[in-house]
Amino acid sequence: MEPWGLSEPKFLALYLTALPVALSWASAVRSTLWRPNQPADSRPLDLLELAFLAGGVRRVAEVLVARQLDAGAMRLAAGVLVPVPPPTTATGVDELVARAVPTHGRPLARVLAEVGRSPAVDALGARLVRAGYAVDPHAVGRARAVAVLPLLLLAAVGLVRWCTGLVSGEPIDWDTGLVGLTLLAAVWVRRRRPPTRTAAGDRVLRAARRAVWEPTTDDGTPLAGFDPAVVRVAGPAGVVALDGLAAHPDHPRDPSGDGSGTAGWPPGWWRGDSVTGSNSHGVV
Numbered sequence: 001m002e003p004w005g006l007s008e009p010k011f012l013a014l015y016l017t018a019l020p021v022a023l024s025w026a027s028a029v030r031s032t033l034w035r036p037n038q039p040a041d042s043r044p045l046d047l048l049e050l051a052f053l054a055g056g057v058r059r060v061a062e063v064l065v066a067r068q069l070d071a072g073a074m075r076l077a078a079g080v081l082v083p084v085p086p087p088t089t090a091t092g093v094d095e096l097v098a099r100a101v102p103t104h105g106r107p108l109a110r111v112l113a114e115v116g117r118s119p120a121v122d123a124l125g126a127r128l129v130r131a132g133y134a135v136d137p138h139a140v141g142r143a144r145a146v147a148v149l150p151l152l153l154l155a156a157v158g159l160v161r162w163c164t165g166l167v168s169g170e171p172i173d174w175d176t177g178l179v180g181l182t183l184l185a186a187v188w189v190r191r192r193r194p195p196t197r198t199a200a201g202d203r204v205l206r207a208a209r210r211a212v213w214e215p216t217t218d219d220g221t222p223l224a225g226f227d228p229a230v231v232r233v234a235g236p237a238g239v240v241a242l243d244g245l246a247a248h249p250d251h252p253r254d255p256s257g258d259g260s261g262t263a264g265w266p267p268g269w270w271r272g273d274s275v276t277g278s279n280s281h282g283v284v
Contacts, residue, residue, distance in 0.1 A: 004161070008171060015158060015178055019185070022150035026189045029147040033135045034195045044227035045133070047234050048093065050208050051241035052124045053133060053201050060124060061115035062245040064097045065108070066237040069250045073098070076250055080105045093120050108245075133201035140194040151186040155179055209242055 004011070051059040065081065068074040074081050074097070082105035083098075100106065100114045115121065128134035158179040165172040197205065204226045211228040231238035239247045 004164070008165075008174065011161060012174055012178070015154070018154050019178075019182060022154050022182075023185060023189075025150050026147035029143050030192075030195070033139060033143055033198075035199050043131075044230060045128075045131075045204060047230055047238060047241050048124055049128055049133075050205070050230065052121075052128060053197055053205050054208075054242050055244060056196070057116035057121050057125070058112055059241065059244065060121045061097075061112040063237050063241050064094055064115055065111065066240040066245060066248050067094055068097050069248065070236055074101065076108065077105075079108050081108050081111050093118075096120065112245075128201070132198060133204060134197055135195055143194070144190055148186050148189045151182055151189060155182040155186060158182060205242075212239060212242060 006014070045053070048060050048063060051063045055062070065074070068081075069076060072084055075084050076082075081097075081101050083101055083103055096115045096118050097111065100111045125134055129136045158175060162172050162175040162179055164170075165175055207226045207228075208231050211226075212231050231241065234241070236248050236250075
C-alpha cells in the first residue's frame with residue numbers, strides 16, 4: 001500500500017515543487033531587510049555615518065584615528081599610536097582617541113577596539129537604522145528564523161515520509177537524498193551572511209566612492225542622504241572612511257596584523273553582535 005495514498009513519483013514531484021517555493025520565501029524575507037518599508041531620511045550623512053556604512057564600528061574608529069594623524073596630534077610607528085607633544089585638545093567623538101592613547105603610546109589594534117566599543121560610536125549605527133540606511137541587527141535574527149521555517153517544515157514532512165517508507169519496506173533512497181538536501185539548504189539559509197545596509201545605504205555608499213575615486217563621472221544629480229563635499233573636504237580621512245586605515249598615507253604597508261584595511265564588516269557589527277559579513281542580497 002502506498003504511504004499517504006501517494007505514489008513515490010507523485011510525492012517526489014510535490015516535494016521538488018515545494019523546495020524552490022521554500023527557498024523563494026527565504027529570499028523574499030531577506031529582501032524585507034534590504035528594502036525596509038520606511039523611506040530613507042533625506043538629510044546628508046556625515047563622514048562618520050558614511051564610515052559606519054562602509055565598515056561598521058571599526059571603520060568609525062579608523063576615521064577618528066585618521067583625524068588625529070591628519071591634525072598632527074598622533075603619529076603611527078610600528079603599529080603603535082603615539083601622541084605628539086604638545087598635547088592638543090580634542091572635542092566631541094574625536095576625544096575618544098585622545099583618551100584611549102596614553103603618553104607612552106598604545107598598539108593601534110587596541111585603540112581601535114576600545115574606541116569601537118564606545119556608546120557614542122554604537123549610537124551611529126542606531127541612527128542609521130532609524131534613518132533607513134542600515135539593517136537592524138535585531139531584525140536579522142527574527143528574519144533568519146522566519147526565513148528558515150518553511151524549509152524545516154518541509155524537511156519534517158520528508159522525514160516522516162522516510163520513516164513511513166522504512167517501516168513499510170518502500171524504497172527510501174530518493175526520500176533520504178531530498179531530506180538531506182533540504183536540511184543542507186536550511187543550514188545555508190540560517191548561516192547566510194545578512195545584508196548590513198539597505199538599498200538606500202548601498203546607493204549612498206556607491207555615490208561616496210564615485211565622489212572620491214571617479215569625480216569626473218559625477219553628473220551633478222543630487223542624491224538624498226549624500227553630499228559629495230563631505231568626503232572631498234575630509235582629505236585622507238575621507239578615503240579612510242571608504243577604504244580603511246590602510247589607505248591613509250601615514251599608515252605603513254605592514255600594519256602589524258591589526259587588519260585595519262580589511263574590506264567588509266568587522267566582527268561585531270555593533271558591540272557584542274555576531275552580525276558580520278558583506279552586503280550580498282541572496283537568501284538570508
